[in-house]
Amino acid sequence: MDRNLLPAIAAFAEVAREGSFTRAASKLAVSPSALSQTLRVLEERLSVRLLNRSTRSVSVTEEGRKLLADINPGLAMIEHAVALVQDAKDRPAGEIRINSSRLAASHFLEPHLGEFARRYPLVKLEIVVDDGFGDIVREGCDGGVRLRESVVDSMIAVPISPPIRMAVVASPAYLATYPPPETPFDLERHNCLGLRHGNSNIVSAWEFTDPSDGREFTFEPTGSFVTNGDDIMLSAAIQGVGLIMHMDFAVRDHVARGTLVRVLETWCQPFDGFDLYLPTRDQMAAKIRALIDFLVEKRRHTN
Template sequence: MDPSLLPSLAWFAHVARHRSFTRAADEMGVSRAALSQSLKTLETQLGVRLLYRTTRHMSLTEAGQQLFDALAPTLAAIETAVHHLGETEGRPSGLVRINTSRLAAKALIEPHLGEFQARYPQVTLELVMADSLANIVADGSDVGIRLGRSLADAVVAVPISPPLSMAVAGSPAYLARHGTPRTPADLADHRCINYRFTGSGALHDWDFKEPGKAGRHFTQAVTGTLITNDDQSMTRAALQGLGLIQIVDIAIHEQLADGRLLRVLDDWTHHHPGFHLYFSSRDHMPAKIRALVDFLVEKRDGGMRL
């Protein structure tokens, strides 16, 4: 069927239901003349007369009645579906696929899963763990969670954690054997456990800021005998005394608190934008996505636990 006929068929159905050009035109917010012309064009396109018209009355021809009988249930079903869609979009429900780093999932989502599901019982969350930055459109995800500094300008990003600091840390046994670095340049004499980004394949250059408000930012290449693409693997290696690591401080909160790891070079570290929830557009945001955004923003200040 020619799709261009659809608007005229809908207009015909309005006229046929009301048996009146005037009432149909008023309901649709168009002029009677425009409606009449549209139906004349439809009759020409179909090659059949649909309406009998006089100056005072209008009725359906046999062909017009057959067409209306076929159109009415279909249009009613479409109207019901559109109405139901509007109701559904107002109530959070359905699947939300979240592409997230393991650390962000552990710190921001997992501690609050019970509360979120109690509040939104009709929303299903699917966590897709990936440490490399994901293109959520190509990945088929609804949203992603990553550190703010890694995000492209093209996405909409909402901060869902406070700013974070990168910590350089090692075990007491390692520091006892190899000494404590006083400046980033001293790392040349240390074994450093490094991280390789899965997506780009690049090694992480450790980043620092010179002490003082006006201190410049710079990166430092490091060397060692272990490279991994997993934060937890880095932490376990550091606990065994295999070298120093640079990692987001919240990832080793417990190990720092109980003394299994010790921070070094604190005067040279600085804060970075924290975790952000990112998505492709704010336009026509489904209620389920809005619910997740609002929930994580609500938990942002003080809701991050490991």
């Protein structure tokens, strides 16, 4: 069937229900003459008369009644589906797919999954863990979570974490053997472990800011160990393999327990944290608005 006929078929059903071109045209927000022309074209395409017309009334032909009997269930299903979509626009329900780095997911999404599920039981949340820089549109995701500096300008970005500092840390045993660096320039004499971006060949440079003049510069770690797993890198530091640079919130508990010691703290200045980013704000579904509001609420209670 030619799907271009669907609007005309729906218009025919409306005229049949109302028994009047004028009333049906008013409901469809078109002129009676335009509606009449639409029905004439439909009858020509189907090669059958669907309506008997007179100056005073409109009635459905036998062929028209047969067509109505067959199309009414389908039209009812379409109306029901449209109503569900419109209802979902105002009620958080349905699936959400979020692409997130492993670190952001474990610290800013995972701790709140239970509360989100209880608050929005009709929302099915899927977190796609990806330490690369995936294209959320191409991968069919509704949004992503990355550091602000990684989000392209065309995206809508909402902060979901406080500002972040990097931290250079090592175990007490390592620092007992190798004197703690006093400036980043002392790192050349240390075993500095590397963190690789996903499956790429890029090892993260260590970024510093000179506390005396604000000058920014980087250091390339070339130690005896490299991994693309931040949890493995953290374990290596705790075991005394060498120094690592990691996000402060990821090492805070270890520093508090004394299993890691922080160095070069004044050389690590805060920067923008993680954002939930979206392709567009247009026609935003209630489920997406609910997730944004929820994560922004959690951000206010995050140190």
